[in-house]
Amino acid sequence: MTIRPTRRAFLRLAGVGGVGIAGCLGGGQTDSGGMAGDQPADDTGGNDADTGANGDWYTTELTDVRSGETFTIEGLTDRPVLVETFAVWCSNCLSQQKEMINFHEAVGDDVVTVALDIDPNEDAEKVREHAERHGFDWRYALSPASVTKSLTDEFGSSMASAPTVPMLRVCPDGTTTRIKNGFKSTDYLREQVDEC
Template identity: 40%
Template sequence: MKRRHQDFPLSSLFLVIAVTCMFLAAGCTDTAPALSGNIRDDAWKTIELEEVRTGERFSVGSFAGTPVILYAFTVSCPICTRQQQEMTALKKSLGDDVVLIGIDIDPREEKATLIAHIEKNGFAGYYALSPDEMTSSLVDRFGPVVVTPASAPVMVVCRNGDARLLDTGIKSTSSLASSLKAVC
């Protein structure tokens, strides 16, 4: 009888841990629904960005007529670096048929650190430090997932300007190419 009494707290602890894990895991899936292109808050398309290596000024909208893949990241995020590798492979595969824009959403990031990260890894595309208004506008349009770098947020802007947020998680080069075709 004493043995049963000693096991009860251990089994209760196990139950509490199991319920806690289920609670924490609730809603955590490897996919999220893509948002409809019908929602309009397109300020992020016209906000001026500066390419950190060249100083060239541009906006997402300045590439109208060419599909744009826009992704948010931070230099310190290993998942982001992996996604950037896939993006670079896509750019090498599609060439001028797609524009890649990486925006560093870490407000403390230094331009020199971002340049070193790009050059060290040989990443392709345009890179900019995201101004606060760009980050805020993206959150308004796509939700807080765009400021969660570990979710590898990627947005596709089609030739006609429609924009979609792709599923969360690292997207392979072939998955990105397929998504680009399917969405645009």
């Protein structure tokens, strides 16, 4: 019998104390674009200052669950990259990922999207099935605990709270910005990548 940690235990192991997983079935958006009741006190969820200091999340080799190819975020930065953390069970994440179809239709191959599954109870097959069922054709990978911890250390604990719909913008020069929590429209995302 395999014993898997609970989401709360995983977050503690990843060094993310006090993060709730409320709102996993939807929750409402706040006027500022964040998810009501889901944002930890230590996260602004807004446009943080750009940073060039990229940790393990940037250089760790990941495996695309759809193709089996390995990649690093750093290796994709010949164009802007959007990095989202999510979980298959998260309906807020699903809404954002459905919007990403519209976004990619608008920008074509000019932007790369990487979806990192942060739930240790989900495996590659579950994530691959999720992407295929919904017609999501960008990169999907499991986020190792070290990568999740690196993301939360650098960008705040809500990077490990899927219902807040966390996302980063990585520009070709390596400059990385945490963009707002909550649902992000195609127009908003285009503005963000145009700033690279």
